[in-house]
Amino acid sequence: MLVGLIMAGGSGERFWPLSTPEKPKQLLSLFSNKSMIRETVDRILPIIESDKIFIATNILQVEEIKKELPDIPEENIVIEPAFKDTAAAIGYTTLIIEEKFKNLNEKIEVVVLASDHLIKNDSKFRDVILKGAKEARENSTIVTLGIKPDKPETGYGYIEVNNNEVLCLNEIYKVRRFREKPNRETAEEYVASGKYLWNSGMFIFTTSTIFKNFEVLMPEHMDIFKKIRIEISKDKSGIELSNSVKKYFDEFEKISIDFGIMEYSKNIKVIPVSIGWNDIGSFAALPEIFEPDDSENIIRDTKTIIHEASNNIVVCNDSIVSLLGVKNLIIVKNGDNILICHKDSAQDIKKIVHKYNQLKKER
Incomplete structure (x- = not known):
């Protein structure tokens, strides 16, 4: 069985x-x-x-x-x-x-x-x-x-x-x-x-x-x-x-x-x-799943204004995000929390989470 x-x-x-x-x-x-x-x-x-x-x-x-x-x-x-x-x-x-x-x-x-x-x-x-x-x-x-x-x-x-x-x-x-x-x-x-x-x-x-x-x-x-x-x-x-x-x-x-x-x-x-x-271990895996735009940006559930910006990942529900002259960034918004980091740091996001949890405890 x-x-x-x-x-x-x-x-x-x-x-x-x-x-x-x-x-x-x-x-x-x-x-x-x-x-x-x-x-x-x-x-x-x-x-x-x-x-x-x-x-x-x-x-x-x-x-x-x-x-x-x-x-x-x-x-x-x-x-x-x-x-x-x-x-x-x-x-x-x-x-x-x-x-x-x-x-x-x-x-x-x-x-x-x-x-x-x-x-x-x-x-x-x-x-x-x-x-x-x-x-x-x-x-x-x-x-x-x-x-x-x-x-x-x-x-x-x-x-x-x-x-x-x-x-x-x-x-x-x-x-x-x-x-x-x-x-x-x-x-x-x-x-x-x-x-x-x-x-x-x-x-x-x-x-x-x-x-x-x-x-x-x-x-x-x-x-x-x-x-x-x-x-x-x-x-x-x-x-x-x-x-x-x-x-x-x-x-x-x-x-x-x-x-x-x-x-x-x-x-x-x-x-x-x-x-x-x-295994979708981090946001950096999203380009393996989703089709990028002409500038290799992955945009999910977000309205964007883009000028000379490439290789970025943006997931900001119900928001308008403007990208100007930036590349290799991860930009994510959920409620009042916003994350902006370099793609190379995607595996280290948990370090930010630990500091965020400490901050919540102090409030």
């Missing part, structure tokens, strides 16, 4: 001021008339029924997610009591999944997805998910999706494949190792070798396989999961369950599942894919 686990607890700080803690990137309609999390759910509904889709989030976002996803059962919206990164979040939600379907007496394959990624080829994506689920079920592997790189990207981690031949799309390969985000020169070497894929952060496993990996590689997490399982068995959900397990969540080391399991597990497989994927 295939189950979806959509990770929706992020704050999307690099998309401030559009993205806020209460309504982060995944709840925004950036690329269509649907929010990104709605797009994510709709993408998998043809192969996973709505009662088998789970959303892992936090207390700040839960009400907006309920409004956005009325077809998802309320008990499937899992509230993390504290942010302890993806190892705790995925393990916790997988426990809840096991409890809900414990009487079906069949293997449960879980596909873990981000709530804020763009995928253009939905049909091909679903085919790969089904293939990965079959591999995970039959061979007790953890399967990840590796994106075939089309440029030497330094903003992604990479997956090195244990294979001496040219990698074929949609085939299954043994993972040799995971690599951290490289510098430009190393990224060029990776792409030229043909043996490396971008790490998409999407993976598939059976519940029994992931907990066996926790038992061996993260025994401290597994000990906490055993205590949490007792609370889950008491038929609690939502905020009631979140409150009852908070004391256990406080015991978790804050660590991602990538560092805790994926980099050390001995049975990881990867499927190279080309599905029109983009």
Whole structure:
């Protein structure tokens, strides 16, 4: 049985001021008339029924997610009591999944997805998910999706494949190792070798396989999961369950599942894919999605007056923005908050967000 686990607890700080803690990137309609999390759910509904889709989030976002996803059962919206990164979040939600379907007496394959990624080829994506689920079920592997790189990207981690031949799309390969985000020169070497894929952060496993990996590689997490399982068995959900397990969540080391399991597990497989994927990590990614004007400006939901201005990104709802003699800027307005920064600083917007939050506390 295939189950979806959509990770929706992020704050999307690099998309401030559009993205806020209460309504982060995944709840925004950036690329269509649907929010990104709605797009994510709709993408998998043809192969996973709505009662088998789970959303892992936090207390700040839960009400907006309920409004956005009325077809998802309320008990499937899992509230993390504290942010302890993806190892705790995925393990916790997988426990809840096991409890809900414990009487079906069949293997449960879980596909873990981000709530804020763009995928253009939905049909091909679903085919790969089904293939990965079959591999995970039959061979007790953890399967990840590796994106075939089309440029030497330094903003992604990479997956090195244990294979001496040219990698074929949609085939299954043994993972040799995971690599951290490289510098430009190393990224060029990776792409030229043909043996490396971008790490998409999407993976598939059976519940029994992931907990066996926790038992061996993260025994401290597994000990906490055993205590949490007792609370889950008491038929609690939502905020009631979140409150009852908070004391256990406080015991978790804050660590991602990538560092805790994926980099050390001995049975990881990867499927190279080309599905029109983009993680939309910052405003700087918008030129990869939208058609620019004649001066390479990306203008969204904004009336503009432009003279000798090029390579800018402007998102200022219900505003008129005049650009004169400027280039390579990001200009974003949401309510009373306005961001102006150079494109090269797009990855550092979170530094402004932290200062903004400090300023709000002082008022």
